[in-house]
Amino acid sequence: GGGGAELPGQPPVVRQRTSNDTERGLVARNGEVPERREDEEQSDAKRPRTAEMPHGAGHRCVNGAEPVVSFLALPTPRAAGGMKSKSKEWRIIERATDMSFESEDDSLLSLDSLRHTKLTSALRREVGKRLPRQVLKNIATLGGLLQELARIPEDDGSSPSSSSSNSGTTRHSDEATKEYAAWGMMWDSRCTWVVKCSKPLPEPLFRAAIARLVERHAALRAEMRDPYRFFTAIQQAMSVLDMWKNQGPRPRGVLEPAQWLIGRFVRWSLRNTWPRISVSRQGCDSTQGSGCLIKVLERSPTLQDAEYKLWGEAREFQPPFRALLAPYGAEAEEGALLHLTVTHMLSDGYSIVPLLDDLVNLVAKEAAVLGLSDAPPPPPLPRVPNMFEAMERRIFRTIEGTDDAEGICPRITPHALTGKNTRNAHTTFATLPVEVVTSIRRGAVRVGVSDDIAMLALLGVTLAWFVNRPTEQIAMIVPQRDGPGENDMVGLFSDVRHLCICTEGLSFAGVALRLHHIVKERLWTVPELRTQFETTQLNFEWTDFQEKQGFSQYVNCGERAESSFHPLRISVDQPDRDVWRMRVAFQEGAFDEQQREQFFQLFEKSLSMLRESPLELVWPADCPKGIASAPPA
DSSP states (O other): OSSOOOOTOOOEEEEETTTTTOOOTTTTEEBBBBBOOOOHHSSSSOOSSSSSSGGGOOOOOOOOSSOSOOOOOOOOOOOOOOOOOHHHHHHHHHHHOOOOSSSSSSSSSTHHHHHHHHHHHHHHHOOOOOOHHHHTTTBBBHHHHHHHHSSSOGGGGSOOOGGGTSSOOOTTTTTTTTTEEOOOOOOOEEEEEEESSSSSOOOHHHHHHHHHHHHGGGGGGGGOOOOHHHHHHHHHHHHHHHHHHHHHHHHOOHHHHHHHHHHHHHHHHHHHHOOEEESSSSOOOOOOSOOSSSSEOOSSSHHHHHHHHHHHHHHHTTTTEEEEEEEEEEESSOEEEEEEEGGGGGGGGGGHHHHHHHHHHHHHHHHHHTTOOOSOOOOOOOOOOHHHHHHHHHHHHHHHTTTTHHHHHSSOOOOSSSSOOOOOEEEEEEEEOHHHHHHHHHHHOOOOOHHHHHHHHHHHHHHHHHHHHHOOOEEEEEEOOOSTTTGGGOSSOEEEEEEEETTOOOOOOHHHHHHHHHHHTTBBOOOOOOTTSSSEEEEEEOOOOOBBBBEEOOOOOOOOOBBBBSSSSEEEEEOOOOTTEEEEEETTTTSOHHHHHHHHHHHHHHHHHHHHHHTSSSSSSSOOTTTTOOOOO
């Protein structure tokens, strides 16, 4: 990218379009569509666009509903370059970040959360180096990262145990006998992903690889040990306790120690009566039939036919996991689509990254075992820590109401007591074509931030003007995979946090750099119990389009309307690598047609500021302090 030069022939204005209109404008959007039913929203998958807010996952899945992660930036195309003098670690860094570095002085400061997460996972998998996020975020150059890796000893836990060296799986001796406290939400909701395999995938190979995948990740074998309604009831009870402790009247005199004793007893009771989940000893049920864990469909003549057949079968789901294979080819099998579904209670958008990484490895390993490939088997996978133990620690920290000083075991957002009501919505789709996405990326380079931070700043400035306030709080789904080995786990780590968008006295570049700092340092806050759903929700659903040995995510962005728990919800997804799309759900009755049109006009204004004058103040210099009179002309 250059210095933000304008692209020739870039459309200057927005054009309205219908779903059949292929004409694109600066931001092409269609008319409003009817509201999507709540049951559809909850049953859809989250798009892992991996990540999660600066992460990323995450969410993404074809026709997914609310994203769970995440918020990652699109990989930057790699430049061609020689690899002679580059060390093994150097090459791993380039491959994991999908970037090319010409010297050790090249900057790492613009790496987005998805690249950070993939990088730490790749280093742990391939060289046995566990790089903490707190260390990585403070490294400015490639040379600094290589020096830090040279100082880090190999992690003993990264080497597979003897029991897993042949299968690539890890078994915990007490895994099948223990029960774990779990955050009981969305058991019947699903995270769904479609993966395209560009080469034939024989049924025996598919079944064997999925069986090893299920053995490796405990979340795929989870079983409820207590009634589901018990989870909801106890989470509401904990919210009441939290409100009584933090917002109730302060006792005086002899009542103060009494309150402390009561609170301690209630917390002890919650820890010991919290509903549990266990891990089944049973592996894959490969039998055919409705609701089975693994199912292989008949071969379809074309990719489109396979996709149609796949979605017809995918409606049925029995938690926690299901895998479908839909091969296609006119005369013989040419490729296949894989449909992976995991209960949203135990997965987020980023979970597709470890799922796909492990699946690629296990397919190659099982192909060698079954004699279907002459290539040598890949190296054993690293051990996966116990995901349920990691989640249980978070629940107990939430019960205690304490924060982790290192930020690797954060509290879970408590169950909302009020305000969670489905809102009828007008949904508008706005497509950002290649030219606009390219200009955003160039603007991000000029400002010195990653693509996702630049887009967050664009929407933050737009919202500030839209609500006519220089400071605006938004809700985002953010990453929480900062603990050891959590990047390699299938689990629900992402969570909702509130983030403050401050534009007063700042230029566009200043807003972007401030957001970069907030995301880097995790300076967001846990939502209040009674105001969780009163703010605008903003979510990024980026897709990792990188192909891995013939496997890649397959995206088909639909245009169904969406309901929302928030008055305004903005989701950003990707129809393909170079085109972005906004899905904006306006609460019915709260925003008229003129206001909905104004939102997109202000977005275009902020886009022009990024491209043409990033150092210009977002608000006029003579604007009264703390009061936004009007956005700049």
